[in-house]
Structure formats: structure tokens, C-alpha cells
Amino acid sequence: MARPAGSWNKKEVQKKKDQKRKEKEQKKLERKESGRSSLDDMIAYVDENGMITSTPPDPTTKAEIDLDDIQISVPKDSEVEPVSTTRTGIVTFFNESKGFGFIKDLKTQESIFVHVNGLIDEVKENNRVTFEVEKGLKGPMAVKVKLDK
Incomplete structure (x- = not known):
């Protein structure tokens, strides 16, 4: 009767272990004999363009930089005229019973x-108004709305 293909006896397992150990030892010897790599072979340099090279940079082409020319901070902004936040527009829709509407800028x-809640004066449709815009929950919202005279 034949043995199943998946079973191994102890001698076969030991032979495989010995074979692997010999192969590993042989690879180790080959690496040792192939020559040693020195630290100089492992060093890489970066040239002036940011590319990695194996040759060191030429010190004669080194550019001198004046430390006073380097600015680390953000330059101050020039004075800007204050922008008016008040806008003008026309009431296109206003529902008095529900208390909301829309203004077309x-x-x-x-x-x-x-x-x-954002009204100062009472408004109706087609009234010309001045207002300020704030960010609401669902987008821009007009506040401090009063009739434009």
C-alpha cells in the first residue's frame, strides 16, 4: 500500500533542513567573496537641481548667499482701504406670515x-433696501435690513 503524498518521515524532513542550511551557508560565502562595499559606495549626493548623483559636488561652483537677504517672516500688507460691507438690493419675495424672504443684490x-429677525424696518416686495451679509446655516443671510431712501 502506498503512502499518502502529503506525509513525510523524519529523515526526509531532516534532509530538507540540512539542504537549506547548506544553501544559506553557500550564499553567505559568495557574498563574502564578491567584494566588500565600502561606505563611499553607499553615499549619494544631491546636485544643485535636486537630483541624486554618485559624484560629490564641485566646491568651486558653490554660490555665496548673504544671510541678510533671507526673509523668514511674511511681509506686512500695505494699508488697504476699508471695504463697505453695506449692500443695496431689491426685495424680490417676502412672506409676512412666515417671516422670511429674499433680496436680490x-x-x-x-x-x-x-x-x-434681521429686519430693522418693515419691508415689502419690490422695496429698495440696504443690508449687510452674514454667513448663515445654509448660506448667505441678510441682516440689518432697512429701507433705502
Whole structure:
């Protein structure tokens, strides 16, 4: 009766271990005999363009940099005229019962939400108004809305 193909006896397992050990020892000897790599063979240099090379840079081409020319901080901004945050627009829709509506900005033609809490004067549709814009939960929101005279 034949043995199953998957079973091994102790002698075969030991032969394989010995064979692997001999192969490993042989590879170790080959590496030793092939020549030693020195530290100089392992060093890489970076040239002026940022590329990695095996040759050291030429010290005669070294550029001198004046330390006073190096700026680490951010330059100060020049004085900017204050921008007016007040805008003008026309009330395109306003629902008095629900207390909200929309204003169309005359400059940007953008439709901006307005709530009754952001009103200073009472507004109706097609009224010309001045307002300021704040960021609301769902986008821009008009506040400090009053009638434009």
C-alpha cells in the first residue's frame, strides 16, 4: 500500500533542513567573496537641481548667499482701504406670515435669504433696501435690513 503524498518521515524532513542550511551557508560565502562595499559606495549626493548623483559636488561652483537677504517672516500688507460691507438690493419675495424672504443684490445679482429677525424696518416686495451679509446655516443671510431712501 502506498503512502499518502502529503506525509513525510523524519529523515526526509531532516534532509530538507540540512539542504537549506547548506544553501544559506553557500550564499553567505559568495557574498563574502564578491567584494566588500565600502561606505563611499553607499553615499549619494544631491546636485544643485535636486537630483541624486554618485559624484560629490564641485566646491568651486558653490554660490555665496548673504544671510541678510533671507526673509523668514511674511511681509506686512500695505494699508488697504476699508471695504463697505453695506449692500443695496431689491426685495424680490417676502412672506409676512412666515417671516422670511429674499433680496436680490444689485451688484452681484445674487439672491440672499432674509429673516424677520434681521429686519430693522418693515419691508415689502419690490422695496429698495440696504443690508449687510452674514454667513448663515445654509448660506448667505441678510441682516440689518432697512429701507433705502
